[in-house]
Amino acid sequence: MTTPIAPETVADLSANSTPPLEIGGFTLRSRLVAGTGKYADPDQMRRALQASGCDVVTVAVRRERLVDAEGRSLLDSIDTDRLTILPNTAGCFCAEDAVRVARLGREILDQLDNPGKSWVKLEVLGDRKTLLPDPTGTLEACRELVADGFTVLCYSSDDPIAAARLRDAGAASVMPAGSPIGSGRGIANPSAISLCLELLKDPASGGDPNYPVIVDAGVGTPSDVTVAMELGADGVLLNTGIAHAKDPVAMAHAMRLACEAGYVGYRAGRIPMRRYATASSPWEGAISHIPGE
Secondary structure, three states: OOOOOOHHHHHHOOOOOOOOEEEOOEEEOOOEEEEOOOOOOHHHHHHHHHHHOOOEEEEEOOHHHHEOOOOOEHHHHOOOOOOEEEEEOOOOOOHHHHHHHHHHHHHHHHHHOOHHHHEEEEOOEOOOOOOOEOHHHHHHHHHHHHHOOOEEEEEEOOOHHHHHHHHHOOOOEEEEEOOOOOOOOOOOOHHHHHHHHHHHHOHHHOOOOOOOEEEEOOOOOHHHHHHHHHOOOOEEEEOHHHHOOOOHHHHHHHHHHHHHHHHHHHHHOOOOOOOOOOOOOOOOOOOOOOOOO
16 A cells, blocks of 8 residues: 655655645645634634645635634635635534535635635534534535535545445545544544555555545644554644644644654655564674673
8 A cells, every 4th residue: 555755756855845645636735734713813823824834724614613703704814825725514413504515615715716616525523522423414415515516525434434435425535533523632543544544545455545535633743643644644634733732833833744754754664563672783793702801
């Protein structure tokens, strides 16, 4: 499943210069996708997004999240000339609502002439406590939105069978949760994420090595991002881990570096883990006795 990086590419790697990620008709230069919620103020959000190096940001389309109490639109604080908006259906608990919100997002972004108008991050939640996805509602909404011409990125649980069902329904990318939204628990079940990646990407399991899988939700630290990428994920989407950090701008920069390090590290190929030590230098020719002692 590992796709090596060409030597000339490695030599040129610098901040935000990992190979682009293709999802449907979209090209992501950065493999880190950031959210736009929960920041202290719009200026903090702008600086954090810039520090993250992302070129795609998620925006919840429901009106109460787009417009604050003073009537200011979140979109006014986003550089829509530089950033592609990925509208999401956050806060929807049934397929019908999610489809309606996705279409609303398309209308809004069409007016802004933002390229994000033709795709959607689909979320159909099961309840308000866990915010885990409703697998039945997600699958139903995915099929309808694909039929309506959307490029659908699906928030999913870490159940590999559910992930495969969404891919088969036409999802351009499946986004398994590392852990519940906003929990900061990181990758709670690495084995499950690995199974998702195997079913979706390994040809021996019926997968496609080029199928994009993005770990979404639960990331709290840069090491969480690196773990996700070292498992073989193509990218990471996060919001709370940056927005609720003590220094969101510094954390955004750290998440950016972690994403790139994990991507390159996975493709470099780690050494096998062993039970006992392995000497870095050969024993042959080692001095075993010092004369005179």
